[in-house]
Amino acid sequence: MKWIKKSYLIFIFLFGIYSTSQGQNQTALLKADSLFSQENYQLAAIEYERFLYFASDQAQMPEILYKKAQCYKQLSEFNKACKALERIRLYDVDQNRYIQIKKELSLCYYLDNQIQKAQIQISQLRHKLKNQILPKETLLVEIFILNELKKWDEAEDLAREYINTNEVGNKILALQKIDSLYSKKNLPKLKSIEKAENLSRFIPGSGQMYCGKVLEGSFTFLFNGAFLALGIQQILTKFYFTGYAAGFGVLHKTYTGNMARTKHLAIKVNHQRHTRFNESIINYLLSL
Amino acid sequence: MKKIIIASLFCLLSLNLLAQYSQKQRFEFIYHLIKSNDFDEALIELDFLNGKTQSDSLYYMKGWALYSLKQLSSSAESFQNVRKESIFYHKSQFFAAYNYAHTKNYTSAKQVLQQIELDNKLDQLRQFEYSGIALLERDFDGYENKRIKSDAILPALQTEVANLDKLHSTIVNRKPKKMWLAGLMSAIVPGSGKIYAGKTGEGIASMLMVTSTGLVTWENHRKLGLKNFKTILFGSIFTVFYVGNIYGSVFSVKISNEEFNHEMDQKILFNIHIPLRNIFN
Numbered sequence: 328m329k330w331i332k333k334s335y336l337i338f339i340f341l342f343g344i345y346s347t348s349q350g351q352n353q354t355a356l357l358k359a360d361s362l363f364s365q366e367n368y369q370l371a372a373i374e375y376e377r378f379l380y381f382a383s384d385q386a387q388m389p390e391i392l393y394k395k396a397q398c399y400k401q402l403s404e405f406n407k408a409c410k411a412l413e414r415i416r417l418y419d420v421d422q423n424r425y426i427q428i429k430k431e432l433s434l435c436y437y438l439d440n441q442i443q444k445a446q447i448q449i450s451q452l453r454h455k456l457k458n459q460i461l462p463k464e465t466l467l468v469e470i471f472i473l474n475e476l477k478k479w480d481e482a483e484d485l486a487r488e489y490i491n492t493n494e495v496g497n498k499i500l501a502l503q504k505i506d507s508l509y510s511k512k513n514l515p516k517l518k519s520i521e522k523a524e525n526l527s528r529f530i531p532g533s534g535q536m537y538c539g540k541v542l543e544g545s546f547t548f549l550f551n552g553a554f555l556a557l558g559i560q561q562i563l564t565k566f567y568f569t570g571y572a573a574g575f576g577v578l579h580k581t582y583t584g585n586m587a588r589t590k591h592l593a594i595k596v597n598h599q600r601h602t603r604f605n606e607s608i609i610n611y612l613l614s615l
Numbered sequence: 616m617k618k619i620i621i622a623s624l625f626c627l628l629s630l631n632l633l634a635q636y637s638q639k640q641r642f643e644f645i646y647h648l649i650k651s652n653d654f655d656e657a658l659i660e661l662d663f664l665n666g667k668t669q670s671d672s673l674y675y676m677k678g679w680a681l682y683s684l685k686q687l688s689s690s691a692e693s694f695q696n697v698r699k700e701s702i703f704y705h706k707s708q709f710f711a712a713y714n715y716a717h718t719k720n721y722t723s724a725k726q727v728l729q730q731i732e733l734d735n736k737l738d739q740l741r742q743f744e745y746s747g748i749a750l751l752e753r754d755f756d757g758y759e760n761k762r763i764k765s766d767a768i769l770p771a772l773q774t775e776v777a778n779l780d781k782l783h784s785t786i787v788n789r790k791p792k793k794m795w796l797a798g799l800m801s802a803i804v805p806g807s808g809k810i811y812a813g814k815t816g817e818g819i820a821s822m823l824m825v826t827s828t829g830l831v832t833w834e835n836h837r838k839l840g841l842k843n844f845k846t847i848l849f850g851s852i853f854t855v856f857y858v859g860n861i862y863g864s865v866f867s868v869k870i871s872n873e874e875f876n877h878e879m880d881q882k883i884l885f886n887i888h889i890p891l892r893n894i895f896n
Contacts, residue, residue, distance in 0.1 A: 355636075369656075369659065370659070372656065373648075373656050373659060373660065376644075376648070376653070376656070377636070377644055380643075380644050380647050381636075381640070381644070565838075566834055566835070566838065567834070568827070568830040568831045568833070568834040569831045569834055569835060569845075569849070571827075572827035572828065572830065572831045573831055573849065576827055
Protein backbone atom coordinates (compact mmCIF):
# COMPACT_ATOMS: atom_id res chain seq x y z
CA MET A 328 0.00 0.00 0.00
CA LYS A 329 2.87 2.32 0.89
CA TRP A 330 4.51 1.68 -2.49
CA ILE A 331 1.29 2.29 -4.33
CA LYS A 332 0.90 5.66 -2.60
CA LYS A 333 4.48 6.55 -3.46
CA SER A 334 3.93 5.63 -7.09
CA TYR A 335 0.79 7.77 -7.17
CA LEU A 336 2.68 10.70 -5.72
CA ILE A 337 5.50 10.39 -8.27
CA PHE A 338 2.99 10.11 -11.08
CA ILE A 339 1.06 13.17 -9.93
CA PHE A 340 4.25 15.18 -9.55
CA LEU A 341 5.59 14.26 -12.99
CA PHE A 342 2.22 14.77 -14.62
CA GLY A 343 2.00 18.16 -12.95
CA ILE A 344 5.38 19.22 -14.36
CA TYR A 345 4.50 17.86 -17.80
CA SER A 346 1.14 19.61 -17.82
CA THR A 347 2.83 22.85 -16.69
CA SER A 348 5.29 22.84 -19.58
CA GLN A 349 2.57 21.82 -22.02
CA GLY A 350 0.30 24.55 -20.74
CA GLN A 351 3.12 27.04 -20.88
CA ASN A 352 3.73 26.14 -24.50
CA GLN A 353 0.06 26.29 -25.39
CA THR A 354 0.01 29.77 -23.86
CA ALA A 355 2.88 30.75 -26.16
CA LEU A 356 0.89 29.47 -29.11
CA LEU A 357 -2.21 31.40 -28.05
CA LYS A 358 -0.07 34.49 -27.59
CA ALA A 359 1.47 34.01 -31.02
CA ASP A 360 -1.94 33.64 -32.66
CA SER A 361 -3.17 36.70 -30.81
CA LEU A 362 -0.15 38.75 -31.92
CA PHE A 363 -0.69 37.53 -35.48
CA SER A 364 -4.32 38.65 -35.41
CA GLN A 365 -3.16 42.03 -34.05
CA GLU A 366 -0.80 42.23 -37.06
CA ASN A 367 2.24 42.25 -34.77
CA TYR A 368 4.01 39.83 -37.07
CA GLN A 369 7.56 40.23 -35.78
CA LEU A 370 6.63 39.23 -32.22
CA ALA A 371 4.25 36.56 -33.50
CA ALA A 372 7.11 34.97 -35.47
CA ILE A 373 9.23 34.89 -32.30
CA GLU A 374 6.42 33.30 -30.29
CA TYR A 375 5.88 30.64 -32.96
CA GLU A 376 9.60 29.88 -32.89
CA ARG A 377 9.48 29.71 -29.08
CA PHE A 378 6.63 27.23 -29.28
CA LEU A 379 8.63 25.10 -31.72
CA TYR A 380 11.72 25.27 -29.54
CA PHE A 381 9.96 24.12 -26.37
CA ALA A 382 7.48 21.74 -27.96
CA SER A 383 8.09 18.13 -27.04
CA ASP A 384 5.71 16.92 -29.71
CA GLN A 385 6.61 17.77 -33.30
CA ALA A 386 3.12 17.02 -34.64
CA GLN A 387 2.23 20.70 -34.87
CA MET A 388 5.55 21.65 -36.45
CA PRO A 389 4.36 22.00 -40.07
CA GLU A 390 1.42 24.17 -39.06
CA ILE A 391 3.48 26.42 -36.81
CA LEU A 392 6.28 26.85 -39.34
CA TYR A 393 3.66 27.67 -41.93
CA LYS A 394 2.26 30.36 -39.63
CA LYS A 395 5.76 31.66 -38.95
CA ALA A 396 6.35 31.93 -42.68
CA GLN A 397 3.09 33.87 -42.98
CA CYS A 398 4.42 36.36 -40.42
CA TYR A 399 7.58 36.96 -42.46
CA LYS A 400 5.56 37.15 -45.66
CA GLN A 401 3.47 39.91 -44.10
CA LEU A 402 6.70 41.69 -43.12
CA SER A 403 7.94 41.32 -46.74
CA GLU A 404 10.89 39.32 -45.46
CA PHE A 405 10.46 36.66 -48.09
CA ASN A 406 13.85 35.08 -47.57
CA LYS A 407 13.04 34.34 -43.94
CA ALA A 408 9.61 33.07 -44.98
CA CYS A 409 11.30 30.65 -47.40
CA LYS A 410 13.67 29.48 -44.67
CA ALA A 411 10.76 28.78 -42.30
CA LEU A 412 8.90 26.81 -44.99
CA GLU A 413 12.03 24.87 -45.95
CA ARG A 414 12.25 23.58 -42.37
CA ILE A 415 9.00 21.69 -42.76
CA ARG A 416 9.58 17.97 -43.18
CA LEU A 417 7.39 17.26 -46.15
CA TYR A 418 7.26 13.49 -45.69
CA ASP A 419 5.37 14.07 -42.45
CA VAL A 420 2.53 16.03 -44.03
CA ASP A 421 -0.60 15.04 -45.90
CA GLN A 422 -1.28 15.97 -49.51
CA ASN A 423 -3.33 19.09 -48.71
CA ARG A 424 -0.64 20.48 -46.44
CA TYR A 425 2.01 19.57 -49.02
CA ILE A 426 0.14 21.59 -51.67
CA GLN A 427 -0.26 24.50 -49.26
CA ILE A 428 3.47 24.53 -48.40
CA LYS A 429 4.67 24.24 -52.00
CA LYS A 430 2.21 26.96 -53.02
CA GLU A 431 3.62 29.32 -50.39
CA LEU A 432 7.20 28.37 -51.15
CA SER A 433 6.81 29.08 -54.87
CA LEU A 434 5.18 32.42 -54.10
CA CYS A 435 7.81 33.45 -51.54
CA TYR A 436 10.66 32.42 -53.82
CA TYR A 437 9.08 34.40 -56.65
CA LEU A 438 8.65 37.45 -54.41
CA ASP A 439 12.24 37.02 -53.21
CA ASN A 440 13.34 37.12 -56.87
CA GLN A 441 14.58 33.53 -56.80
CA ILE A 442 12.82 32.56 -60.02
CA GLN A 443 14.62 29.26 -60.54
CA LYS A 444 13.84 27.98 -57.05
CA ALA A 445 10.19 29.04 -57.48
CA GLN A 446 10.06 27.05 -60.71
CA ILE A 447 11.49 23.97 -58.97
CA GLN A 448 8.76 24.17 -56.31
CA ILE A 449 6.07 24.35 -59.00
CA SER A 450 7.61 21.40 -60.89
CA GLN A 451 7.63 19.34 -57.68
CA LEU A 452 4.02 20.28 -57.04
CA ARG A 453 3.05 19.32 -60.59
CA HIS A 454 4.80 15.98 -60.12
CA LYS A 455 2.94 15.35 -56.87
CA LEU A 456 -0.43 16.35 -58.28
CA LYS A 457 0.11 14.34 -61.47
CA ASN A 458 -2.97 15.02 -63.60
CA GLN A 459 -4.66 17.42 -61.22
CA ILE A 460 -4.77 21.16 -61.79
CA LEU A 461 -2.39 23.39 -59.91
CA PRO A 462 -3.87 25.64 -57.20
CA LYS A 463 -5.08 29.01 -58.50
CA GLU A 464 -2.30 31.01 -56.79
CA THR A 465 0.46 28.69 -58.00
CA LEU A 466 -0.83 28.87 -61.54
CA LEU A 467 -0.65 32.66 -61.31
CA VAL A 468 2.92 32.51 -59.99
CA GLU A 469 3.88 30.20 -62.86
CA ILE A 470 2.38 32.62 -65.40
CA PHE A 471 4.33 35.50 -63.84
CA ILE A 472 7.54 33.42 -63.90
CA LEU A 473 7.06 32.51 -67.57
CA ASN A 474 6.48 36.18 -68.35
CA GLU A 475 9.71 37.06 -66.54
CA LEU A 476 11.49 34.45 -68.63
CA LYS A 477 9.87 35.87 -71.81
CA LYS A 478 8.17 32.56 -72.59
CA TRP A 479 5.05 34.28 -73.88
CA ASP A 480 3.42 31.27 -75.60
CA GLU A 481 3.64 29.06 -72.53
CA ALA A 482 2.47 31.93 -70.33
CA GLU A 483 -0.54 32.52 -72.60
CA ASP A 484 -1.50 28.81 -72.50
CA LEU A 485 -1.35 28.86 -68.73
CA ALA A 486 -3.32 32.10 -68.54
CA ARG A 487 -6.03 30.43 -70.64
CA GLU A 488 -5.92 27.39 -68.37
CA TYR A 489 -6.23 29.70 -65.38
CA ILE A 490 -9.35 31.34 -66.78
CA ASN A 491 -10.91 28.03 -67.85
CA THR A 492 -10.30 26.25 -64.56
CA ASN A 493 -11.22 29.04 -62.17
CA GLU A 494 -14.33 30.96 -61.44
CA VAL A 495 -14.10 34.03 -63.61
CA GLY A 496 -17.00 36.41 -64.24
CA ASN A 497 -17.12 36.51 -68.03
CA LYS A 498 -14.85 33.78 -69.35
CA ILE A 499 -15.25 34.69 -73.03
CA LEU A 500 -14.37 38.30 -72.37
CA ALA A 501 -11.43 37.27 -70.18
CA LEU A 502 -10.09 34.90 -72.86
CA GLN A 503 -10.41 37.66 -75.45
CA LYS A 504 -8.49 39.99 -73.18
CA ILE A 505 -5.74 37.38 -72.77
CA ASP A 506 -5.65 37.00 -76.57
CA SER A 507 -5.21 40.73 -76.98
CA LEU A 508 -2.63 40.99 -74.18
CA TYR A 509 -0.50 38.26 -75.70
CA SER A 510 -1.12 39.31 -79.31
CA LYS A 511 2.00 39.94 -81.37
CA LYS A 512 1.06 43.60 -81.52
CA ASN A 513 0.96 43.94 -77.75
CA LEU A 514 4.03 41.87 -76.87
CA PRO A 515 6.92 44.06 -75.72
CA LYS A 516 9.04 44.97 -78.70
CA LEU A 517 12.44 44.24 -77.25
CA LYS A 518 15.44 45.80 -78.92
CA SER A 519 18.40 43.71 -79.98
CA ILE A 520 21.40 44.95 -78.00
CA GLU A 521 23.78 43.63 -80.65
CA LYS A 522 21.88 45.37 -83.44
CA ALA A 523 21.81 48.66 -81.51
CA GLU A 524 25.57 48.45 -80.94
CA ASN A 525 26.28 47.59 -84.57
CA LEU A 526 24.13 50.48 -85.80
CA SER A 527 26.03 52.90 -83.58
CA ARG A 528 29.29 51.37 -84.71
CA PHE A 529 28.66 52.38 -88.35
CA ILE A 530 26.51 55.48 -87.91
CA PRO A 531 27.01 57.09 -84.47
CA GLY A 532 23.64 57.97 -82.96
CA SER A 533 21.61 55.52 -85.06
CA GLY A 534 21.64 52.99 -82.21
CA GLN A 535 20.03 55.56 -79.93
CA MET A 536 17.42 56.30 -82.58
CA TYR A 537 16.73 52.54 -82.92
CA CYS A 538 16.08 52.51 -79.15
CA GLY A 539 13.56 55.31 -79.55
CA LYS A 540 15.77 58.25 -78.49
CA VAL A 541 15.64 60.25 -81.73
CA LEU A 542 16.79 63.59 -80.29
CA GLU A 543 19.68 62.05 -78.41
CA GLY A 544 20.66 60.05 -81.52
CA SER A 545 20.58 63.17 -83.74
CA PHE A 546 22.70 65.12 -81.28
CA THR A 547 25.21 62.27 -81.04
CA PHE A 548 25.39 62.05 -84.84
CA LEU A 549 26.07 65.80 -85.16
CA PHE A 550 28.58 65.80 -82.33
CA ASN A 551 30.61 62.93 -83.79
CA GLY A 552 30.29 64.36 -87.30
CA ALA A 553 31.56 67.74 -86.11
CA PHE A 554 34.74 66.27 -84.64
CA LEU A 555 35.33 64.11 -87.69
CA ALA A 556 34.96 67.17 -89.90
CA LEU A 557 37.27 69.17 -87.63
CA GLY A 558 39.91 66.46 -87.83
CA ILE A 559 39.74 66.25 -91.63
CA GLN A 560 39.64 70.01 -92.08
CA GLN A 561 42.64 70.56 -89.82
CA ILE A 562 44.71 67.89 -91.56
CA LEU A 563 43.79 69.33 -94.99
CA THR A 564 44.98 72.74 -93.78
CA LYS A 565 48.22 71.09 -92.60
CA PHE A 566 47.41 71.37 -88.87
CA TYR A 567 48.37 67.75 -88.34
CA PHE A 568 48.58 67.68 -84.55
CA THR A 569 45.37 69.68 -84.18
CA GLY A 570 43.55 67.44 -86.63
CA TYR A 571 44.79 64.28 -84.97
CA ALA A 572 44.39 65.31 -81.31
CA ALA A 573 41.49 67.81 -81.26
CA GLY A 574 39.56 66.18 -84.12
CA PHE A 575 40.19 62.43 -84.15
CA GLY A 576 41.30 62.21 -80.50
CA VAL A 577 38.04 63.69 -79.23
CA LEU A 578 36.09 61.73 -81.88
CA HIS A 579 37.57 58.51 -80.52
CA LYS A 580 36.30 59.39 -77.04
CA THR A 581 32.81 60.41 -78.18
CA TYR A 582 32.58 57.40 -80.51
CA THR A 583 33.43 54.81 -77.82
CA GLY A 584 31.21 56.64 -75.32
CA ASN A 585 28.39 56.52 -77.85
CA MET A 586 28.76 52.73 -78.19
CA ALA A 587 28.62 52.21 -74.41
CA ARG A 588 25.62 54.54 -74.14
CA THR A 589 23.77 52.64 -76.89
CA LYS A 590 24.21 49.33 -75.08
CA HIS A 591 23.05 50.83 -71.79
CA LEU A 592 20.06 52.42 -73.51
CA ALA A 593 19.00 49.19 -75.22
CA ILE A 594 19.13 47.30 -71.91
CA LYS A 595 17.16 50.05 -70.14
CA VAL A 596 14.49 50.27 -72.84
CA ASN A 597 14.07 46.47 -72.89
CA HIS A 598 13.74 46.36 -69.12
CA GLN A 599 11.14 49.16 -69.11
CA ARG A 600 9.05 47.56 -71.88
CA HIS A 601 9.28 44.09 -70.35
CA THR A 602 8.28 45.38 -66.89
CA ARG A 603 5.39 47.39 -68.31
CA PHE A 604 4.07 44.35 -70.18
CA ASN A 605 4.44 42.04 -67.16
CA GLU A 606 2.68 44.56 -64.93
CA SER A 607 -0.25 44.79 -67.33
CA ILE A 608 -0.62 40.97 -67.25
CA ILE A 609 -0.21 40.81 -63.45
CA ASN A 610 -2.75 43.58 -62.89
CA TYR A 611 -5.28 42.00 -65.21
CA LEU A 612 -4.98 38.45 -63.85
CA LEU A 613 -5.15 39.67 -60.24
CA SER A 614 -8.25 41.71 -61.05
CA LEU A 615 -10.12 38.63 -62.24
CA MET B 616 -4.16 14.79 5.64
CA LYS B 617 -2.21 13.09 2.91
CA LYS B 618 -5.09 13.53 0.52
CA ILE B 619 -5.11 17.25 1.25
CA ILE B 620 -1.37 17.51 0.60
CA ILE B 621 -1.68 15.62 -2.68
CA ALA B 622 -4.66 17.71 -3.76
CA SER B 623 -2.95 21.01 -2.88
CA LEU B 624 0.24 19.91 -4.66
CA PHE B 625 -1.74 19.16 -7.79
CA CYS B 626 -3.63 22.49 -7.55
CA LEU B 627 -0.36 24.37 -7.09
CA LEU B 628 1.11 22.77 -10.15
CA SER B 629 -2.06 23.36 -12.13
CA LEU B 630 -1.98 27.03 -11.19
CA ASN B 631 1.36 27.22 -12.96
CA LEU B 632 -0.28 26.32 -16.24
CA LEU B 633 -0.37 29.92 -17.33
CA ALA B 634 3.01 30.74 -15.89
CA GLN B 635 5.57 32.63 -17.89
CA TYR B 636 8.77 31.07 -19.17
CA SER B 637 11.58 31.14 -16.68
CA GLN B 638 14.62 33.31 -17.35
CA LYS B 639 16.70 30.21 -17.94
CA GLN B 640 14.26 29.06 -20.61
CA ARG B 641 14.29 32.52 -22.17
CA PHE B 642 18.08 32.52 -22.35
CA GLU B 643 18.06 29.03 -23.83
CA PHE B 644 15.65 30.28 -26.46
CA ILE B 645 17.73 33.40 -27.19
CA TYR B 646 20.80 31.20 -27.55
CA HIS B 647 18.84 29.09 -30.03
CA LEU B 648 17.88 32.23 -32.00
CA ILE B 649 21.51 33.34 -32.13
CA LYS B 650 22.62 29.88 -33.27
CA SER B 651 19.97 30.07 -36.02
CA ASN B 652 21.31 33.46 -37.15
CA ASP B 653 18.04 35.16 -36.16
CA PHE B 654 19.90 38.08 -34.59
CA ASP B 655 17.14 40.66 -34.92
CA GLU B 656 14.71 38.35 -33.15
CA ALA B 657 17.32 37.60 -30.48
CA LEU B 658 17.76 41.33 -29.85
CA ILE B 659 14.00 41.79 -29.44
CA GLU B 660 13.98 39.01 -26.85
CA LEU B 661 17.02 40.49 -25.10
CA ASP B 662 15.37 43.90 -24.99
CA PHE B 663 12.42 42.25 -23.26
CA LEU B 664 14.77 40.98 -20.53
CA ASN B 665 16.66 44.25 -20.29
CA GLY B 666 16.04 45.86 -16.89
CA LYS B 667 14.50 42.65 -15.54
CA THR B 668 17.84 41.02 -14.99
CA GLN B 669 21.47 42.01 -14.74
CA SER B 670 22.55 38.61 -15.96
CA ASP B 671 25.93 38.34 -17.69
CA SER B 672 24.33 36.06 -20.26
CA LEU B 673 22.10 38.95 -21.29
CA TYR B 674 25.05 41.24 -21.98
CA TYR B 675 27.07 38.49 -23.62
CA MET B 676 24.28 37.44 -25.96
CA LYS B 677 23.38 41.03 -26.78
CA GLY B 678 27.03 41.73 -27.53
CA TRP B 679 27.23 38.67 -29.72
CA ALA B 680 24.03 39.44 -31.63
CA LEU B 681 25.19 43.03 -32.23
CA TYR B 682 28.65 41.81 -33.24
CA SER B 683 27.03 39.46 -35.77
CA LEU B 684 24.98 42.38 -37.11
CA LYS B 685 28.24 44.38 -37.45
CA GLN B 686 27.09 46.97 -34.88
CA LEU B 687 30.53 46.87 -33.30
CA SER B 688 30.46 49.90 -30.98
CA SER B 689 27.19 48.84 -29.33
CA SER B 690 28.47 45.28 -29.21
CA ALA B 691 31.65 46.34 -27.41
CA GLU B 692 29.64 48.29 -24.83
CA SER B 693 27.44 45.29 -24.13
CA PHE B 694 30.37 42.87 -23.94
CA GLN B 695 32.08 45.14 -21.40
CA ASN B 696 29.18 44.70 -18.97
CA VAL B 697 29.94 40.98 -18.57
CA ARG B 698 31.41 40.46 -15.11
CA LYS B 699 34.47 38.38 -14.34
CA GLU B 700 32.39 35.72 -12.52
CA SER B 701 30.80 34.78 -15.82
CA ILE B 702 32.09 31.96 -18.00
CA PHE B 703 31.74 34.38 -20.91
CA TYR B 704 33.98 36.98 -19.27
CA HIS B 705 37.21 36.44 -21.20
CA LYS B 706 35.53 35.97 -24.54
CA SER B 707 33.40 39.07 -24.02
CA GLN B 708 36.29 41.28 -22.99
CA PHE B 709 38.56 40.17 -25.83
CA PHE B 710 35.79 40.66 -28.36
CA ALA B 711 34.99 44.07 -26.85
CA ALA B 712 38.64 45.07 -27.37
CA TYR B 713 38.57 43.72 -30.93
CA ASN B 714 35.33 45.60 -31.70
CA TYR B 715 36.85 48.84 -30.42
CA ALA B 716 39.98 48.21 -32.50
CA HIS B 717 37.83 47.61 -35.57
CA THR B 718 36.05 50.92 -35.03
CA LYS B 719 39.46 52.66 -34.65
CA ASN B 720 38.78 53.37 -30.97
CA TYR B 721 42.25 52.17 -30.01
CA THR B 722 42.32 53.87 -26.59
CA SER B 723 39.21 52.00 -25.43
CA ALA B 724 40.52 48.77 -26.96
CA LYS B 725 43.73 49.04 -24.95
CA GLN B 726 41.84 50.01 -21.79
CA VAL B 727 39.64 46.93 -22.10
CA LEU B 728 42.66 44.67 -22.63
CA GLN B 729 44.43 46.22 -19.64
CA GLN B 730 41.48 45.60 -17.35
CA ILE B 731 41.01 41.92 -18.19
CA GLU B 732 41.89 39.60 -15.35
CA LEU B 733 43.37 36.44 -16.79
CA ASP B 734 45.73 33.53 -16.46
CA ASN B 735 49.13 32.97 -18.11
CA LYS B 736 47.69 31.17 -21.10
CA LEU B 737 45.44 34.03 -22.10
CA ASP B 738 48.06 36.60 -21.18
CA GLN B 739 49.89 35.70 -24.38
CA LEU B 740 46.67 36.35 -26.32
CA ARG B 741 46.35 39.75 -24.64
CA GLN B 742 49.95 40.55 -25.56
CA PHE B 743 49.22 39.52 -29.14
CA GLU B 744 46.12 41.74 -29.29
CA TYR B 745 48.15 44.62 -27.85
CA SER B 746 50.80 44.15 -30.55
CA GLY B 747 48.08 44.12 -33.24
CA ILE B 748 46.59 47.36 -31.93
CA ALA B 749 50.07 48.96 -31.79
CA LEU B 750 50.54 48.01 -35.44
CA LEU B 751 47.12 49.47 -36.28
CA GLU B 752 48.24 52.70 -34.64
CA ARG B 753 51.56 52.46 -36.55
CA ASP B 754 53.30 52.60 -33.16
CA PHE B 755 56.35 50.57 -34.16
CA ASP B 756 58.12 50.91 -30.81
CA GLY B 757 54.94 49.76 -29.09
CA TYR B 758 54.79 46.81 -31.47
CA GLU B 759 58.40 45.86 -30.70
CA ASN B 760 57.66 45.99 -26.96
CA LYS B 761 54.43 44.03 -27.14
CA ARG B 762 55.14 41.47 -29.84
CA ILE B 763 55.54 37.89 -28.66
CA LYS B 764 59.21 37.01 -28.73
CA SER B 765 59.00 33.80 -26.70
CA ASP B 766 59.57 30.44 -28.43
CA ALA B 767 56.67 28.90 -26.54
CA ILE B 768 53.90 30.54 -28.54
CA LEU B 769 50.39 29.15 -28.15
CA PRO B 770 49.54 26.91 -31.14
CA ALA B 771 46.46 29.03 -31.83
CA LEU B 772 48.67 32.10 -32.19
CA GLN B 773 51.72 30.82 -34.08
CA THR B 774 50.59 31.57 -37.65
CA GLU B 775 49.10 34.94 -36.77
CA VAL B 776 52.20 36.05 -34.85
CA ALA B 777 54.30 35.29 -37.94
CA ASN B 778 51.75 37.09 -40.13
CA LEU B 779 51.85 40.20 -37.93
CA ASP B 780 55.64 40.19 -38.14
CA LYS B 781 55.44 40.07 -41.93
CA LEU B 782 52.90 42.90 -41.98
CA HIS B 783 55.13 44.91 -39.66
CA SER B 784 58.08 44.45 -42.06
CA THR B 785 55.92 45.42 -45.06
CA ILE B 786 54.75 48.62 -43.37
CA VAL B 787 58.20 49.57 -42.08
CA ASN B 788 59.95 48.84 -45.38
CA ARG B 789 57.45 50.82 -47.45
CA LYS B 790 58.64 54.31 -48.02
CA PRO B 791 55.60 56.54 -47.87
CA LYS B 792 55.17 58.32 -51.19
CA LYS B 793 55.64 62.05 -51.09
CA MET B 794 52.87 64.24 -52.43
CA TRP B 795 55.17 67.14 -53.34
CA LEU B 796 57.47 64.79 -55.27
CA ALA B 797 54.57 63.43 -57.32
CA GLY B 798 53.47 66.99 -58.11
CA LEU B 799 56.99 68.00 -59.11
CA MET B 800 57.44 64.90 -61.28
CA SER B 801 54.16 65.57 -63.08
CA ALA B 802 55.17 69.20 -63.61
CA ILE B 803 58.39 68.07 -65.33
CA VAL B 804 57.07 64.97 -67.15
CA PRO B 805 53.23 64.96 -67.23
CA GLY B 806 51.80 61.70 -65.85
CA SER B 807 55.05 60.56 -64.20
CA GLY B 808 53.71 61.57 -60.76
CA LYS B 809 50.81 59.17 -61.16
CA ILE B 810 53.17 56.40 -62.26
CA TYR B 811 55.25 57.13 -59.12
CA ALA B 812 52.05 56.83 -57.06
CA GLY B 813 51.53 53.35 -58.50
CA LYS B 814 48.79 54.27 -60.98
CA THR B 815 50.67 53.39 -64.17
CA GLY B 816 47.66 53.24 -66.52
CA GLU B 817 46.33 56.59 -65.34
CA GLY B 818 49.83 58.09 -65.66
CA ILE B 819 50.24 56.98 -69.29
CA ALA B 820 46.75 58.24 -70.19
CA SER B 821 47.50 61.62 -68.59
CA MET B 822 50.84 61.81 -70.33
CA LEU B 823 49.22 61.23 -73.74
CA MET B 824 46.46 63.74 -73.05
CA VAL B 825 48.73 66.55 -71.84
CA THR B 826 51.33 65.89 -74.55
CA SER B 827 48.75 65.91 -77.35
CA THR B 828 47.09 69.14 -76.15
CA GLY B 829 50.59 70.64 -75.74
CA LEU B 830 51.52 69.66 -79.29
CA VAL B 831 48.26 71.12 -80.65
CA THR B 832 48.93 74.39 -78.81
CA TRP B 833 52.55 74.49 -80.06
CA GLU B 834 51.41 73.82 -83.65
CA ASN B 835 48.81 76.59 -83.56
CA HIS B 836 51.22 78.98 -81.87
CA ARG B 837 53.89 78.29 -84.50
CA LYS B 838 51.54 78.68 -87.48
CA LEU B 839 49.01 81.28 -86.30
CA GLY B 840 50.81 83.23 -83.59
CA LEU B 841 50.18 83.75 -79.88
CA LYS B 842 47.15 86.02 -80.17
CA ASN B 843 45.12 83.81 -82.47
CA PHE B 844 41.85 82.45 -81.04
CA LYS B 845 42.76 78.83 -81.76
CA THR B 846 46.10 79.18 -79.96
CA ILE B 847 44.39 80.76 -76.96
CA LEU B 848 41.66 78.05 -76.95
CA PHE B 849 44.05 75.12 -77.20
CA GLY B 850 46.52 76.84 -74.87
CA SER B 851 43.79 77.18 -72.26
CA ILE B 852 42.79 73.55 -72.67
CA PHE B 853 46.44 72.49 -72.35
CA THR B 854 46.85 74.62 -69.19
CA VAL B 855 43.75 73.06 -67.62
CA PHE B 856 45.00 69.54 -68.42
CA TYR B 857 48.55 70.32 -67.29
CA VAL B 858 47.56 71.86 -63.94
CA GLY B 859 44.83 69.27 -63.43
CA ASN B 860 47.34 66.49 -63.99
CA ILE B 861 49.69 67.95 -61.34
CA TYR B 862 46.83 68.23 -58.86
CA GLY B 863 45.67 64.71 -59.79
CA SER B 864 49.18 63.32 -59.20
CA VAL B 865 49.36 64.89 -55.73
CA PHE B 866 45.94 63.45 -54.97
CA SER B 867 46.93 60.02 -56.38
CA VAL B 868 49.72 59.77 -53.82
CA LYS B 869 47.28 60.55 -51.04
CA ILE B 870 44.87 57.90 -52.34
CA SER B 871 47.71 55.40 -52.84
CA ASN B 872 48.90 55.87 -49.23
CA GLU B 873 45.35 55.56 -47.92
CA GLU B 874 44.76 52.39 -49.96
CA PHE B 875 47.97 50.84 -48.64
CA ASN B 876 47.11 51.73 -45.03
CA HIS B 877 43.56 50.45 -45.42
CA GLU B 878 44.78 47.15 -46.87
CA MET B 879 47.29 46.73 -44.04
CA ASP B 880 44.64 47.58 -41.41
CA GLN B 881 42.27 44.99 -42.84
CA LYS B 882 45.00 42.34 -42.78
CA ILE B 883 45.99 43.21 -39.19
CA LEU B 884 42.37 43.11 -38.03
CA PHE B 885 41.91 39.77 -39.77
CA ASN B 886 44.97 38.34 -38.04
CA ILE B 887 44.01 39.55 -34.56
CA HIS B 888 40.48 38.24 -35.09
CA ILE B 889 41.36 34.66 -36.08
CA PRO B 890 42.86 33.59 -32.69
CA LEU B 891 39.79 34.96 -30.87
CA ARG B 892 37.52 32.76 -32.96
CA ASN B 893 39.85 29.76 -32.62
CA ILE B 894 40.35 30.03 -28.87
CA PHE B 895 36.87 31.00 -27.75
CA ASN B 896 34.61 29.17 -30.21
